[in-house]
Amino acid sequence: MTHHTALRFGNRVILVTGAGGGIGRAVAERFAAEGAKVAVNDIKTEMVDDVVSGITSSGGVALAVPADVSDAAQVEAMFARIEAALGYVDVLYNNAGLIDTARHFLEADEAWWDRIQRVNLKSVFLCSHRAASVMARRRAGVIISTSSGGATRAHRGNVAYDATKGGIEAMTRSMALDLAPYGIRVNGVVPGFINTYGLTEEQLRERERAVPLGRYGVATDMVGAALFLASDDAAYITGQFIAVDGGVLVQQRSANVDTFPVEGFPVIPADLT
Template identity: 65%
Template sequence: MTRLTGTTVLITGGGQGIGRAFALRFAQEGARVAVNDLGEEVAAAVAEEIGEAGGEALAVPGDVSRAGDVDGIFGRVEREWGPVEVLVNNAAITGDQRHFLEADEAWWDRLLGVNLKSVFLCSRRAAPAMVERRSGVILNVSSGGATRAHRGFTAYDAAKGGVEALTRALALDLAPYGVRVNGVTPGFINTYGLGGEELSRREEVVPLGRYGTPDDLTGAAVFLASAEASYITGQFIVVDGGVLVQQRSANVDTFPLTRFPKG
């Protein structure tokens, strides 16, 4: 697990959930990890956890939907370690669930700002140094909502659709300079500690029969950031237990799980 030894990695939204799992795994692979989060305490806690395990980490709090904060975050990393070599655009919020008829401009702007504008701002800040070195990786975290839809999530789904379109466009613009741009699409990931009957009910929708964990996503992310993926750009790896390949979820399928052989 040393595929990224000496590589400087910046992970946005790295203080909890999927971002925390990314930070810990990238550090295990030998990377120097800059942990960004809106909350200074959670970013510092993850950086400390990495340090206690023998890795090298730096907490860089800030709001990645604001250009001034993004400049400050990158400036801190560059002063400590030099240019960011792998950028993981993970920061995201789902916001409160609203029907489209209940939506307002502030709700839309906040969700698009954190989920999509941040990807633009951080990628724009990282790209020039990557282009100059003729190497670098940008990884964007999407959602099933980019290609399907959630009720009450019009802004979130629009933002994630934008993330996937932006990923493809950036891949084309940056490929001649040796910079790769890819992404990971999580499925149902248990970041909120669901358990018991509620979790069992939701897991019926997943062909592999269980909710994912943040750790389930880290292998795909490390692979895309490593030299093993040196000929891959503009692509997303879907890590969802098979959710998006099905026409109907298990609990409403015309051939239900109860008719499956015991095996």
């Protein structure tokens, strides 16, 4: 197992939600490589087991905690299991969320809205609240959440998704204020175009044209920012966000950044007078 920095997370307990693949998996694996005891969460048990197997076979310590983190009872049971097996959670990384959510606003319905709010936003509240209740008594802890450029810039066809990411950033700022006196830091990371969901080469080439650094991101690109915010090097940072996006958010965005083109909008007849 490769140790990037002399086990800077040695014996710390890290919970990563949505760690069955993509960014969550990459972060969980790196925490383990740097000495952490990692609780690996995802709603899909087989994905969790695969990540845990990979970590333990490399000499790391990992615990499988499959659960639906939008359900309060499952969140409570998950934390209880982690505390019994590994100890109290030192770092919570809220990464679970839906990303395949595109739907034009005029084609939206309540069930679509509620599902995305529950999985992407309520889960962050539930896990953060449970973690913070223990961290506050211990006067130490770190909470990190995955946001999106959609929190501050709009994606076409993603009203519900962008609302959750804006909510995560507002929650992060407010939690940072409420929890600072108890020694808890709360921050976030903002991924740009990170290829974690099997796009074609043509789609990748088209999208990376909008990235100033000239390439799409991969899951491991997110690891450094997350581990920095969790580390003692960030001891005086709270309520902040680090964008890992190849420069996408600093530019004047062109329409080709969007993955939901105007051509996909519904045709609404103009027949009302």
